[in-house]
Amino acid sequence: MNPPDYEYLRKLLKDHSGLDLSADKQYLIESRLLPLARKAGLADIGELVQKLKGGSSAVVAQVVEAMTTNETFFFRDKVPFDHFRDSIMPEIIKARAARKNIRIWCAAGSTGQEPYSLAMCVKEMSAALGGWRVEIIATDLSQEVLEKSKAGIYSQFEVQRGLPIQMLVKYFKQHGELWQINPDIRAMVQHRQLNLLHDFSQLGVFDIIFCRNVLIYFDQETKINIFGRLARIMEPDGFLVLGAAETVVGLTDVFKPFPDRRGLYRPSGVAGAPGKVGAAMWPKVSAAARL
Numbered sequence: 671m672n673p674p675d676y677e678y679l680r681k682l683l684k685d686h687s688g689l690d691l692s693a694d695k696q697y698l699i700e701s702r703l704l705p706l707a708r709k710a711g712l713a714d715i716g717e718l719v720q721k722l723k724g725g726s727s728a729v730v731a732q733v734v735e736a737m738t739t740n741e742t743f744f745f746r747d748k749v750p751f752d753h754f755r756d757s758i759m760p761e762i763i764k765a766r767a768a769r770k771n772i773r774i775w776c777a778a779g780s781t782g783q784e785p786y787s788l789a790m791c792v793k794e795m796s797a798a799l800g801g802w803r804v805e806i807i808a809t810d811l812s813q814e815v816l817e818k819s820k821a822g823i824y825s826q827f828e829v830q831r832g833l834p835i836q837m838l839v840k841y842f843k844q845h846g847e848l849w850q851i852n853p854d855i856r857a858m859v860q861h862r863q864l865n866l867l868h869d870f871s872q873l874g875v876f877d878i879i880f881c882r883n884v885l886i887y888f889d890q891e892t893k894i895n896i897f898g899r900l901a902r903i904m905e906p907d908g909f910l911v912l913g914a915a916e917t918v919v920g921l922t923d924v925f926k927p928f929p930d931r932r933g934l935y936r937p938s939g940v941a942g943a944p945g946k947v948g949a950a951m952w953p954k955v956s957a958a959a960r961l
């Protein structure tokens with residue numbers, strides 16, 4: 671790949687998905703985009719770049735999708751889900767006792783293991799949530815991973831990664847070599863395509879946001895911008911959960927870390943309140959779970 675083509679692709683990916691590639695990632699582009707070029711009948715990356723310059727938005731979308739890293743697994747890193755079950759949800763349930771409504775956003779939910787892990791945790795808390803409305807919204811840039819997430823069908827390998835066996839037996843049905851998550855858990859998660867670079871205020875205000883293992887691909891300016899917009903759509907007593915390699919510290923003061931709970935953050939209030947928080951702020955959604 672010649673240097674101008676590499677620079678062109680770097681800029682295109684940065685502009686469309688936030689992916690911030692260093693100057694030495696030619697191998698990554700080659701390994702992800704060469705198969706895509708060949709499938710489209712193109713000889714090499716150079717021809718793919720010519721096609722992109724021709725302005726095909728479908729090809730841009732394919733290139734952007736092919737460059738996303740979708741690695742995920744059930745109950746990834748375990749601790750955030752322990753926090754979710756043992757401290758975040760109990761605190762939010764107490765604080766929302768009057769309105770009986772909890773909104774959770776799983777930004778960059780990939781193929782569904784993360785939002786369904788949250789849904790299974792919520793299901794396990796049914797006794798405390800009788801009559802509550804709990805919304806879990808899973809979004810991702812990639813349409814392909816969202817389709818897999820909606821289907822909720824996983825290989826033996828995927829269900830063996832992080833999912834306790836009791837949960838597999840309780841919440842999945844086996845179909846040959848595949849496992850499908852049960853319809854009641856699937857129905858608890860709504861899916862939407864969403865690019866974190868774009869405005870997401872239309873999603874409404876959230877109590878809990880899981881935004882894990884996606885900001886690591888972005889540069890500082892993009893992270894700061896996204897943190898600012900996340901803070902503005904969170905309840906003042908809400909929780910932001912980041913990935914193990916991610917933090918707001920040293921980047922922005924719109925969130926403050928919990929000193930005793932790694933990976934958890936709360937809006938500090940400096941980004942501005944999310945407006946008048948109440949039913950009027952919440953968008954109409956079809957499939958929230960009534961528990």
Ligand SMILES: C[S@@+](CC[C@H](N)C(=O)[O-])C[C@H]1O[C@@H](n2cnc3c(N)ncnc32)[C@H](O)[C@@H]1O
Pocket residue numbers: 686687688738739740741742743746777778779780781784809810811812815864865866867881882883884913
């Ligand atoms: C490594 S996965 C993380 C999945 C899950 N959050 C976890 O921690 O297991 C990163 C996901 O971010 C998505 N992604 C990348 N850029 C994005 C963007 N600009 N907006 C929304 N999602 C994006 C990718 O498609 C991918 O599914």
